[in-house]
Amino acid sequence: TALRFTKYNQYESMILPMVKYLESHNVQFHYGVQVANVEFDCSDPKHKLAKRIDVIRDGKKEAIDLTENDLVFITNGGCVENSSMGSQNEPAAYNTELKEGGGWDMWRKIAAQDPSFGHPDKFCHDPEQTNWMSATVETLDQKIIPYIKNICKRDPFTGHVVTGGIVTVKDSSWLMSWTINRQPQFRTQPKDHCLVWVYSLFTDKPGDYIKKPMRECTGKEICMEWLYHIGVPEDQIEDLAANSANTVPVMMPYIDAFFMPRAYGDRPNVVPEGSVNFAFLGQFAETPRDTIFTTEYSMRTGMEAVYTLLNVDRGVPEVWGSVYDVRDLLNATVKLRDGKKATDMDMGFMEKMAVKKALGKIEGTDIEKLLKEYGVI
Incomplete structure (x- = not known):
């Protein structure tokens, strides 16, 4: 699967055009x-x-x-x-x-x-099981940009993909991640400002630099935690968070409700x-x-x-039936193992011999070809 992003934020790219279209057809919105x-x-x-x-x-x-x-x-x-x-x-x-x-x-x-x-x-x-927090960091000058470039190896101001996905800070106590979509994200956004989306899943745990839970932090403090994790020297962190960025945090108590x-x-x-x-x-x-x-x-x-x-004789677009496609299932299985082959698993002597014998039976067959193509063996 893959994510596709609109040019601007989803409100300006999707919601606002639909609202204007519907209003032009006399649809009433009651605010x-x-x-x-x-x-x-x-x-x-x-x-x-x-x-x-x-x-x-x-x-x-x-x-x-x-x-x-x-x-x-x-x-x-x-x-x-x-x-x-x-x-x-x-x-x-x-x-x-x-x-x-x-x-x-x-x-x-x-x-x-x-x-x-x-x-x-x-x-x-x-809500303790369904909450997480996000924050939007708006850079106000060029002082933070080199640290972003150092990680994603791209210039945020080219108008193209920046992080190419979500950057997860795997040793973060908050389990922090951040991403930068194509800039600008808003039509009226200053061209030399960059918007960074930061979020964390563990809002109740103390941070690694800011020693308190994210849910208790101001925008500036969240920015400081992020700057720490992207490699900003500690003696510059507070100044950059205060004067080179404006950070707006959002708490969402039920954001993960559909995963329950x-x-x-x-x-x-x-x-x-x-x-x-x-x-x-x-x-x-x-x-x-x-x-x-x-x-x-x-x-x-x-x-x-x-x-x-309304008894409209029209089909809803089909969902890709990956659950019925052995190729997708094999691919997903390998991805769940971080790309490691099944033959690299820790096995005892008897298990290794059984696998060796099984692989010998499929040697030269389409099954062997399929397993090699998708990195299973």
């Missing part, structure tokens, strides 16, 4: 409105009907009544719920309380109405059996074979929902 609940009539399992949407508009509760001819598309849950931003001199707040009007509380109320609507608490019950252990049925089907006028969208709706965490997953749920409810 300042939260959906508290969707009320269903599930008395007939073969005829489940969304009857009412309970909303909070500018702090006041309202209701939108529905008929069978209305279509309701529900994004249940939400990985970025309760996310908070800090600043150069303020930490990002760690707020885990789920309140009315949020995606998780809404899903809880929906799930209580029918077993087929999923089990949200499988995903949001423990689950069973079939914990997420509702995109169009639950018996649904008349509603469907579920996004990462917490169940669609066959696809893998969460991708933009494609969310898009497929939208296609499936619309095509099903």
Whole structure:
């Protein structure tokens, strides 16, 4: 698999053009409105009907009544719920309380109405297991740039790929990673400023240079930890973090919720059996074979929902069936072993003899050719 990046940030490259397109076709966006609940009539399992949407508009509760001819598309849950931003001199707040009007509380109320609507608490019950933090470092001059070049061997200001992927600091106590996409990331970004995305998975552990957990750190302190790990001399770290960069941290308590252990049925089907006028969208709706965490997953749920409810005779684009392709399975197995061949495994004398005999039986066959091609032997 591979990641493909837009020229600018995803909001300017994807979201904003879609919003403008939809507005030009008279689609209405209601800002300042939260959906508290969707009320269903599930008395007939073969005829489940969304009857009412309970909303909070500018702090006041309202209701939108529905008929069978209305279509309701529900994004249940939400990985970025309760996310908070800090600043150069303020930490990002760690707020885990789920309140009315949020995606998780809404899903809880929906799930209580029918077993087929999923089990949200499988995903949001423990933010200590689902949180991580990110920070955006904006360089303000050229003093940090040489240390970036030294690691990624590229100039960040060429307009091309910079890190070529994520750089993980494997000896970081925070398990810090960082990446730089093609610059500029924003249309109005100064051409001599570079945006670095830094994130860490262990927000509760003290750092290696800043001796406190990331969740307690200001943007400046997070930048100092990153500068330490990219090789900046310690006597220059604080000055560069304070005067050559501006760092904005973000705490996301539920960002890893979709990776939590689950069973079939914990997420509702995109169009639950018996649904008349509603469907579920996004990462917490169940669609066959696809893998969460991708933009494609969310898009497929939208296609499936619309095509099903409107009886559109059109297929959702196929998911690559790698699970059924022995070549992909062999390749993945070797990658899981960091590229090491199966024949390099620690084995006892009898095991080695058994492997040797097995390899002798496939010598000169297509099986041997396949195993060599994908680095298994």
